[in-house]
Amino acid sequence: MHRLSAWTLLPAAAIVTSAYATTYLTVEEAQGAIFPGAKLVPVPLTLTDAQVREIEKRADVSVRNREPRVWRVDGGGLFIVDEVLGKHEFITYAIGLNPDGTVRAIEVMDYRESYGYEIRHEAWRRQFVGKTAADPLKLDRDIKNISGATLSCRHIADGVKRVLATYDVALK
Amino acid sequence: MTSRSSSLRRARPLLGTIVEVSVHGRPSSLAHALEAAFAAVAAVHRLMSFHDAASDVSRLNRDALHAPVRVDPRTWSVLAAARRVSAASSGLFDVTVAALLQRWGHLPARAGAPRPDSRANWQDIELAANGTVRFRRPLTIDLGGIAKGFAVDEAIGAARDAGAESVFVNAGGDMRVSGGRAERVHVRHPMRSGRWIDSGFLREAALASSSAGGVPPGPHVDPRRRCPAAAFDGVTVRARTCMIADALTKVMLAAPGLAPEVLGAFNAEAFAVSGDRVVACRPGVARAA
Numbered sequence: 466m467h468r469l470s471a472w473t474l475l476p477a478a479a480i481v482t483s484a485y486a487t488t489y490l491t492v493e494e495a496q497g498a499i500f501p502g503a504k505l506v507p508v509p510l511t512l513t514d515a516q517v518r519e520i521e522k523r524a525d526v527s528v529r530n531r532e533p534r535v536w537r538v539d540g541g542g543l544f545i546v547d548e549v550l551g552k553h554e555f556i557t558y559a560i561g562l563n564p565d566g567t568v569r570a571i572e573v574m575d576y577r578e579s580y581g582y583e584i585r586h587e588a589w590r591r592q593f594v595g596k597t598a599a600d601p602l603k604l605d606r607d608i609k610n611i612s613g614a615t616l617s618c619r620h621i622a623d624g625v626k627r628v629l630a631t632y633d634v635a636l637k
Numbered sequence: 638m639t640s641r642s643s644s645l646r647r648a649r650p651l652l653g654t655i656v657e658v659s660v661h662g663r664p665s666s667l668a669h670a671l672e673a674a675f676a677a678v679a680a681v682h683r684l685m686s687f688h689d690a691a692s693d694v695s696r697l698n699r700d701a702l703h704a705p706v707r708v709d710p711r712t713w714s715v716l717a718a719a720r721r722v723s724a725a726s727s728g729l730f731d732v733t734v735a736a737l738l739q740r741w742g743h744l745p746a747r748a749g750a751p752r753p754d755s756r757a758n759w760q761d762i763e764l765a766a767n768g769t770v771r772f773r774r775p776l777t778i779d780l781g782g783i784a785k786g787f788a789v790d791e792a793i794g795a796a797r798d799a800g801a802e803s804v805f806v807n808a809g810g811d812m813r814v815s816g817g818r819a820e821r822v823h824v825r826h827p828m829r830s831g832r833w834i835d836s837g838f839l840r841e842a843a844l845a846s847s848s849a850g851g852v853p854p855g856p857h858v859d860p861r862r863r864c865p866a867a868a869f870d871g872v873t874v875r876a877r878t879c880m881i882a883d884a885l886t887k888v889m890l891a892a893p894g895l896a897p898e899v900l901g902a903f904n905a906e907a908f909a910v911s912g913d914r915v916v917a918c919r920p921g922v923a924r925a926a
Contacts, residue, residue, distance in 0.1 A: 471897040472909065472916040479835040480826065480913065489648050489657075498647075553830065558650075573648035573655060579831075608833055612810040612846040612873060613825025618650035 485608045486577040490559070496536065496544055499561035499570045504539035508636070516634050524630035526623045533631055542569065543636060545628050549620040554578045558621060560628050566637065571625065578611070642802065645671050651678050652785055654809025658792060661818060666800030674806060677795035681788035684712050685780045687744055697770055698777050705769035713768055715780055715787050718880055722783075723759040725902045726888040726895060731759045732778045744779060753777050785811050786845055786883025793879075806879075813843035813879040827871030827910055834915055836873060836908065843879035847872055847886035869893060869909035869916075876905035889918075896920070 490498060496505050512520070512531045520528050534546040541564030548557045555577040561569040645667040646659040658674040660667050686692045693712040700706050708716075722730040733753075754761075757776035764770055789806045793815045796804040803816025814820045819840040826832035827848035836844070848871035872889040876882040881903050888899050889907050900907055901920035908917040 471920070472893060472918045475908065475915045475917050480829075480915070481823070481833050481835060482831055483823075483833055484831070485823075485833075489646060556655075571650055573650070576648065576655065608823045610805070610807055610812065610820050610822045610839075611825055611833070612807075612812060612822055612836070612844055613827065613848065613871065618653060618655050621650040621655075 481608075483608050484577070484579040485611055486575075486579075487609075488575045490572055490574045492534075492546060492559070492574070495546070495559035495572050495574050498572055499559060500538050500542065500544060503542075505536040505544055506539070508535040508537050508543075510535050510635060512631070512635060519634045520627060520630040523633065524623075524626040526627045526630075528627065528631075533628075535636065543632065545631075546574070547624050547628055549624040551620045554620070556621060558624070560625060562628075562632060566629070566632050568625065568629075571621070573621075643667065647671055647675075649675055651675070652682050652788055652808055654785075656788075656792075656809070657805075657807045658796065659805040660796050660801040661804070661816070662800060662802035670796040670799035670801035670804070673795040673799040674792040674804065677791040678788045678806075678808065681711065681784060681791055684709050685715065685784040685787075687779050687781065694778060694780055697772070701770055701772040702775050705763075705765060705771040707769050710768060711787070711791070712780075713764065713770065715783060715880065716762060716770060716778075717764055718787075719780070719783050719884065720759060720762070720764065722881070722884040722888065722899075722903075726892070726899050728758055728760075729891045729895065730782065730884050730888050732780055732782065733758055733761070733776045734779070744781075782887050783880055783884045785809070786843070786879035786881070789813050789843065789879035789883075811843075811845040811879050811883050812839070813882075814839050815841060817841070824871075824873050824910075828912070834873075834908075834910060839875070842875055842877060843882045844873060844875050845879060845882035845886050846874075847890055849890055869911050872907055872909045874900070874905055874907045876903055881905065893918075 510533055517528045517531060536544040538544060543562040545560050546557065547560060556573060557575040558571060558573045560571050563569045642662060643664045644659060644661040648655050648657040656678055658671055660670045683689065684693045687694055689695060693708040697706050719732045753776050754774040757774035761773040761776055762770065763773060785808050789808050789811050790813060792806045793804050793813050797815060803818035805814045805820050806812060819838040822836050822839050822844060823833040824836050824846055826834060849869065869890065872886050874882045874885040874889060876885060885899065885903060885905055889896060896907060896918040897920045900918060906919040908915055
């Protein structure tokens with residue numbers, strides 16, 4: 466039995482229900498951060514069935530998007546925007562590849578954490594009522610910095626494996 | 638632009654989590670400060686990773702039983718801090734529990750590593766003043782319970798040294814703010830997804846959280862004291878450095894009864910979550926009786 470008399474109840478402790486979302490970089494900002502001053506040209510790419518199978522085999526990660534967002538960097542290198550979906554988190558990140566295909570840098574562009582509970586929850590939904598596309602949708606107004614059980618970056622690690630396999634199979 | 642200050646906020650995957658760095662100050666210094674902060678985190682990762690065979694931790698686990706091993710001053714200072722927390726908590730914080738974590742499958746086994754002695758503990762790690770480390774018994778260390786907090790402290794120092802006026806670093810929930818800025822923090826409820834506990838503002842301080850994980854401990858509440866009678870679902874510690882906050886969360890989870898002594902020894906405070914209840918222990922703050 467633990468001796469807990471030193472712990473006192475915080476009666477006013479606020480437990481809130483919300484979602485967390487933050488945007489770090491736009492596509493242009495991420496390009497400038499990873500390849501400062503460089504000229505980037507979009508590379509139209511649609512993966513074939515055979516390429517998807519090969520990428521999945523090499524990376525052991527499923528390919529959901531057959532049209533990866535890829536830019537070629539003037540002077541060598543590639544810039545790729547990828548998205549990963551965890552159980553509760555949705556992350557958009559940019560990855561810069563050196564001319565030899567090695568990872569130059571990874572920058573998280575957008576991070577969202579949300580739960581099915583909130584989507585169903587009336588109060589959470591209500592904040593969107595009446596908003597149009599012109600209204601900036603700010604979810605991080607209340608929750609800016611989060612602590613608590615660590616979310617792993619395993620999904621990003623899987624995403625990077627997929628990007629590197631895509632490079633080997635379709636962009637080399 | 639009328640303001641001479643601006644800020645930059647970035648996040649990168651590091652330390653097995655997402656590390657966010659936010660710097661504020663003169664625009665010309667910010668990009669450099671940001672890179673310095675991320676580089677400091679990456680350096681700690683390289684030195685203290687259990688998985689990287691070239692890290693100080695792996696070198697110690699392989700060789701420190703046979704002869705003193707020289708480690709980076711940063712690794713040495715983390716081991717020294719771990720020792721202080723172990724001593725203050727009667728060994729409830731112990732970096733030599735890696736063998737158990739390996740047995741339970743949380744850490745990979747190492748082929749060819751000396752078989753750990755079941756009697757070995759933190760007191761068998763010898764820290765020599767010349768910067769070397771030696772193990773007195775076969776043991777395996779893991780700095781996972783403290784290195785992330787240290788990495789946050791290092792990032793804060795590096796960004797300030799590089800000219801940032803204020804810095805905020807959050808490594809997957811272990812965070813610290815420095816330079817006069819205040820940051821509002823919410824703690825993820827350890828058991829109820831989508832629920833957050835408002836933990837107010839953080840200023841010139843660090844905060845770290847740990848959760849018990851696994852099944853909920855159940856509704857064991859002491860009705861007289863109106864506090865949980867079983868282990869907490871999760872604990873958050875506020876301390877001066879993130880390394881100490883990180884380490885103390887483990888002690889508070891393992892032995893909440895030690896809170897007044899241990900938190901007091903490090904000038905820290907904590908709150909814990911159990912179901913819908915939030916309880917706090919603030920040894921430094923007035924606690925009559």
